[in-house]
Amino acid sequence: MSSTATEVLVVGGGQAGIAMSEHLGAYGVPHVVLERERLAERWRTARWDSLVANGPAWHDRFPNLEFRCDPDAFPTKDEVAAYLAEYAERIGAPIRSGVEVTSVTKNIGEPGFRATTSEGTVDARYVVAATGPFQKPVIPPVVPGSARVHQIHSHDYHHPGQLPDGGVLVVGSGSSGVQIADELRRAGREVHLAVSPHDRPPRRYRGRDFVWWLGVLNKWEAATPPQGAQHVTIAVSGARGGHTVDFRDLAAEGITLVGSAESWEDGKIRFAPDLEHNIAQGDHNHLSLLREADAYVERNGLDLPAEPEAHRLRPAPECVTNPLRELDLAAANVTSIVWATGYTQDFGWLKVDAFDEQGRPRHRRGISSEPGVFFLGLPWQSRRGSSFIWGVWHDAKFLADHIMIRRSYRAYGSVEEPAVL
Secondary structure (H helix, E strand, C coil): CCEEEEEEEEECCCHHHHHHHHHHHHCCCCEEEEECCCCCHHHHHCCCCCCECCCCCCCCCCCCCCCCCCCCCCCEHHHHHHHHHHHHHHHCCCEEECCCEEEEEECCCCCCEEEEECCEEEEEEEEEECCCCCCEECCCCCCCCCCCCEEEECCCCCCHHHCCCCEEEEECCCHHHHHHHHHHHHCCCCEEEECCCEECCCCEECCEEHHHHHHHCCCCCCCCCHHHCCCCEECCECHHHCECCCHHHHHHCCCEEECCEEEEECCEEEECCCHHHHHHHHHHHHHHHHHHHHHHHHHHCCCCCCCHHHHCCCCCCHHHHCCCCEEECCCCCEEEEEECCCEECCCCCEECCCECCCCCECEECCEECCCCEEECCCCCCCCCCCCCHHHHHHHHHHHHHHHHHHHHHHHHCCCCCCCCC
């Protein structure tokens, strides 16, 4: 591939790139998908060994292919990778693996873009950045790298035996942090869990998974995060058949809950005084959804058995009412910190005018301010479900439709259209 040309270059061979390829292929649009590693590599190697999907198989999938497992089960990471590979083969996606895109620039004086890759150049009329939301692991600058404690991001965590003997501090209370903390505790480790702000939906309520409730209550279609936040972590788990996350249960199992990691000094980590508030806010989110679900059942006369016990919360444990504000890691024999603190986007290769002053994509529903450049797989790209397998499929359809509209203008002979923003 020393030098080639295509109409659409799709960068990224995960769920977003596959979905984009399906819609472009259905329209007969020439395109190529470049993936620097293997197809769905993040599912294969950038997850811990016991990870399962957070949504049941019947829900978190593309519309045209079911998982090869019980619809109510939570597919393993390997099953998700196999599913994506099967789907790509079924639609004949033109994916070229092992090809890294190092830069994309706008052509001067002529339409389109030129991509420089590890195997040559690609000229394309349109470029879709489909690298997804999980690009660059983020570790907050709290504990210096020189500290005498093993630090690892959840991106690189695979199993308890990977960590040195001793206790573990897990930072982050989203799905990853909760599941890793639980796994480590079940492996016999002493675990502290730093609880950050989060949503805490029920895993199942009145016989339905929470993804069903979000659907019938129209919450998947929410266009912006709650309270205008960029991202709110969701404490929900598909592990061990799926269960509602309750931090009281984690404390009862021996996990010590602490507030958000705040600062470091002389081998001691300090925690913010926000633990009780964060848990209370998660409880509020949990109970609010239950009340909305109850109202929906009553309004529609559904035969779904009531669960009054789900509304009752046990008293807060001692570690919440009288929280630790400081932890001497050596004294507590905490030898590792697992940072389950999410990711940031990395579009350093995309050298076009499509970003704001903070380097964030400037777009509307994935259509960027640089005509001909599109984003796919961003959190909240068009709705709450945009970063899920099914959500990215619908966003890809919207972008493919937009590309077809632009092709129709080109067919008439018009010049390049102005920016959309």
